[in-house]
Amino acid sequence: MAGMVRWxxxxxxxxxWWWAALRLAMAPDAGVVEGAIAAGGWGLSLLPVHCVPKSRAAGALATGRWVRAWRAAGVTTASPHPRSDAGSDPS
Structure with missing residues (x-):
């Protein structure tokens, strides 16, 4: 029942909203009421109504993830860059 009410x-x-938007575009005597309905509907479309708290979001990253990544930046498995005085590899 609640789903039918929402739909x-x-x-x-x-x-x-469509009536107000079309009336604003086509009727020469459109007024403040149509403008308020159209602007209000457009403004509501900008609200993030599908947002959930981060703790309940699917695939959300843990808090402090970037802090841990920056603190572990000194740990690497890559080979070090050659020094400028190391010379070149004979080819």
């Missing part, structure tokens, strides 16, 4: 509300509000 009905989304469909109704979406229809209202």
């Amino acid at each position: 009905g509300a989304a469909l109704g509000l979406g229809t209202l």
Whole structure:
């Protein structure tokens, strides 16, 4: 039942927004009401409504991950760069 209410509300509000946007674009007597509905609907579309807390997000990185990575930066398995006085390898 709650899903039907959500879909009905989304469909109704979406229809209202499209009516206001089309009326603003095509009707010469469109006014403040249509402008407020269109601007409000556009503003709501910018809200991050699908956000969840980081602790519940799937695939979220742990807090402090970058700090641990920077602290471990001295540990490497790569060979060191040659020194300038080491000379060149005979080829």
